[in-house]
Amino acid sequence: MKKDLNAKLSRGALRTLDAFSGAMMDLLRAKPLASISVNELCERSSYPRATFYNYFDDRDDLLTYCWTALSGKSRIGDLEAAEPERRMDLALDMMADMLEDNAVLLKEVLEHNPVDGPMFTSLRAFITERSRDLMCTCVDRERHALPVELIADHYANTLMLVLDWSYLRGHTLTRPELHDYVHALLAGATEYGRTVAIA
Structure with missing residues (x-):
């Protein structure tokens, strides 16, 4: 832009x-x-x-701006002020809020744009990138030997996987179920032989 x-x-x-x-x-x-x-x-x-x-x-640059504008209306913000152990859940809630706040729009757009097409690929890329930025604040640098960016990518990709499953692919999950799915998927992450503590 x-x-x-x-x-x-x-x-x-x-x-x-x-x-x-x-x-x-x-x-x-x-x-x-x-x-x-x-x-x-x-x-x-x-x-x-x-x-x-x-x-x-x-045109793709404009589309990315559209996602930025929609996320701004859904109060996707900074997590620095939140307790570290709550940041991942808050990031998930922010992304879910964005999708829920725009559910009617997304449903209408889905009628003409396939879920695996370029329009939704752009949306997924935006959410994953924004999640990655938020996730960098969730990583406890003292407990992890892996690079922060790698762990943030893992968290962000897992968030996107669950959000995509629920909001774009039609497997409706409640908010507690979203959290349970993310925590269950992240619980298996390991760090050089030690279990990664996931908040």
């Missing part, structure tokens, strides 16, 4: 981002990602192509 989302954005920039992300979501409700063009996004948002390329590298 060509705009720094951590910087203060003008009202005009926010309006433009909202217009493009709204256009993308509207079109995804009606057709597959592969058949959506930049021209169509520009027509739907009432902005010229030059403006699109001032903000985004391509």
